[in-house]
Amino acid sequence: MIAQPFQYEAPATLQDAIGLLQKYGDEAKILAGGHSLIPMMKLRFATPGYLIDINNIPGLSSIQEENGFIRIGALVREAEVEHSALLTGHYPIFADSTRLIADPQVRNMGTIGGNLAHGDAANDHPAVMLALRARVVATGPKGSRTIAIDDFFQGFYTTALEPEEILTEIQIPIPPGHTGSAYYKLERKVGDYAIAGVAVVLTLDGNLVKSIGIGLTNVNPVPMRASRSEEFLLGKPLTDENLAQAGKLAAEDCSPSTDLRGSEEYKRDMVAVVLRRMVKLAAERAK
């Protein structure tokens, strides 16, 4: 459980951090909370030559409302998300999801930016951000750019971030009225990765679905949106039949693999069950 030798850098500015990324290229890894990276290094699955610790960089740790968006700095800890009245007030899904991330020690260190930048479909925020239709801000040598969440996850542990870019912010739209959100993951025990997880954000118009976002956790190699389920539910009332059909579509569309958590069939079935329950819960919260 000891990493191979590496060089540690702790720049004080974003510019310096980007400069180091330019200098060391793909030999370098960004260290934020470290709760995905360091275990991989200790097991020697990850062997970066350089660690660039961005924790000393100011300005990446706030949660603020601005121009119809909530802007979350990349270094905001999971524990801060969990207890942010601004976030959980607009979106109870943040209380649902952060509570299920690992354990309090990990949440005190782990960051929301790291959770996304790791590009791991087993992490919880990718599904939540897909459901929220969030935007990700990446900062590199040429300045900042905004990436729609649907363009962010590109493959297995692969994101749209360029090697010289750092994820600096996440932007979430302020919801219209009658919006509800919910997240749940089935797990074998506390702190485990999901057997299957579903994030739902929806807005109701009377009893009809006006808009909906559904993200799935750990049932696909890449974090995925349950697009057909969303399309199917749009404009419809949330009857048991419609919920069952939406669940069925997501179960068909995801691509889980059999492992110690259960068979592929079990996981597909769980996607359908949890999706139904989360849409229902989100709808209750929307009223």
Added chain:
Amino acid sequence: MIQCKTSKAIGGMGHSLKRKEDVRFIQGAGHYVDDIKLDGMLYMDIVRSPYAYAKIKNIDISEAMKVPGVAAVVTGKDLEKYNLHWMPTLMSDTQMVLPTDTVMYQAQEVAAVIATSRYAARDGREAVKVEYEPMKPIMDPYKSMDPSSPVLRTDKPGKSDNHIWHWEVGDKAKTDEVFKKAEVVVEQHMHIPRIHVASIETCGCVADYDKINNHLTMYMTTQAPHAIRTVIALVAGHVGLTEEKIRVVSPDIGGGFGGKVPVYPGYVIAIAVSFLTGKPVKWIEDRSENLQADSFARDYHITVEMAGTKAGKIQATRFKVLADHGYTDASANPSKFHTGLFSIGTGSYDYDTAFMEADAVYTNKPPGGVAYRCSFRVTEAVQAIERITDLFALKVGKDPAQLRMENFIKKEDFPWKSPTGWTYDSGDYHAGLKKAMEAIGYDSLRKEQAEKRAKGELMGIGISTFTEIVGAGPSKDFDILGIKMFDSAEIRVHPTGKAIARFGTKSQGQGHETTYAQIIAEELGIPAENIHVEEGDTDTAPYGLGTYASRSTPTAGAAAAVAARKLRDKARKIAAYLLEVSEEDLEWEPGKFSVKGAPEKAKTIQEIVFAAYTNHPQGMEAGFEATHYYDPPNLTFPSGAYICVVDIDKETGQIKVRRFVAIDDCGHIINPMIVQGQVHGGLTQGIAPAMYEELIYDEDGNILNGTFMDYLVPTAVESPHWETGHVVTPSPHHPIGAKGVGESPTVGAPPAIANAIMDALSPYGIHHIDIPITPFKVWKALKEKGVI
């Protein structure tokens, strides 16, 4: 309510004294083996096999030797020069320390890297290049038993199969006869999964050989320091390390649970390297090594049958076991007990016919197995009997509580002779189950269950009424490597009336520093806070076989009481001398002797002890010290009645343990708070195999869950609110009537949970799922029955 004979100031038995050891533990001042740092100390890391079965073609250490700080790389060939490449196991099997040509399981030690820092040792390990020729491993014990299977232990001359031993007990002919004639027979096959103790502190040592004085000090995480000293002397005596030149020190231990009884190769390599270099060598396992290579527990495949009448009277049981020991039989059992105390498996029920047999077999898995908080294979036995009792109740159409009540051994029938030869000392099983049923509200739960079932909801109630067997053990039957399983206490009371007491056992969190002091306080009236308890240093403590199998209180605790009574006898003599009366005229109350009829004429124990050093009677030995080696006349038989309620989410298979009531009978209780803590911890380690833990291998011998990411140790979140209580039937043969409690909950909880889950699923014709019962397994069973 527990009646205390001593005042709170004395703090004898029955007082919930706060644990003395916690003063240092909660302030981070515990002293564990990894806290030991010696001048010039070297660090060791171990290269381990990625294959379960392979020939070693070559080990190239050249790159490793170039890593800065690496001092040496030790291989099996190096140890072979000193004939240290093999060692005996506690069960008189043999085990490689380091291989010379073949590896037999994944994560087996292949070479050791010695360096000047822990980090350099790890980098050196990465640089050792081993060339293997993989072979097809045997992972299935049934396949291993097949005569056509290749022989794994080719190191054993003449070995022609993979069979280790056959064991049986009971009357086969009579049992077969009862089964043939029985009105009702039920049978169930089950696997008790291979699990790991997963103590928070891993294993490790600092071997410190002093070349000039030819003396070895071995600091190590061991539950049995004296036995280890003897084992080291047996293994290394031929190179000059005889027993008087060895000191084993077991510092604070962060959990043992049986996993720190065996001798692991790492210890031997560290000793060998220290012996050759004259420098201290530290070896501390990391988490994965601990989980993947150290002794496992359980791994019994059991077919259990019960015969009885249609009216629900149990008449006989039959057990057939296949024990998967992995590469070598490295069990930590008493020598004559291949299956440990599995023969307690006839249970808490009054019948006189049983037959049990077991075969052990080699496979390409890590060796073992240890008695993980279960007093030698009792968990396996209790799981079998308590599951089959439920299946029998189901078959005859009786409520499982009612059926148990009707079959229990009656309290007036103790001492009771079991069909496999044990003499149960005492118990009141009816009272225990009654108390548990009242505590949980059994009847109203059954009503609630009927209502839920009508609505298609899954709720289950599970019972386990187990009998444990602990305190090994009487010298006529019990030994380890020939050493009888007594244990010891030595009490030295200083002139001012304060004492130090030393024991042959070794606490790993059990609270010995407090409970032993309370036993002595009870007997001598010296306040427990004035009694310093010390264990774990073979240079100072009296010889004993250590702490495991819930044996500390039954053996060393008894030794403490008997040694204290020897001192009380001496105190009486001194008091008589001081008070100028005859001994018969004296009356004892905790802390003082007084003259009958004249209570103002008295001497306190402190005054008496002072006199033992300053004014002792002529002809009497001065001083106030006593030692006792306690050889128990019988084992003790704690028991318990556990009831568990579960709710199951039908769609997802998720299981919620809603309530869990545990009524234990551990005889007289020394410290109620410590007992409750033991029960809480044990119950949590009971839900572990029932619902979460199992070491899983693929057919190529790869472990699939060799880290805590996938080896699921339950936490506070998974634990229900434990509801505990007691029935007290003192052990009649134990000096203080205590029976031991450390393992009861680990033994009793799994079948209660399994029975509850199966009770919930029973309406759908699902009557058995092997533990651990996971949501996926429940979902699968419901799916197969077309329920969902």
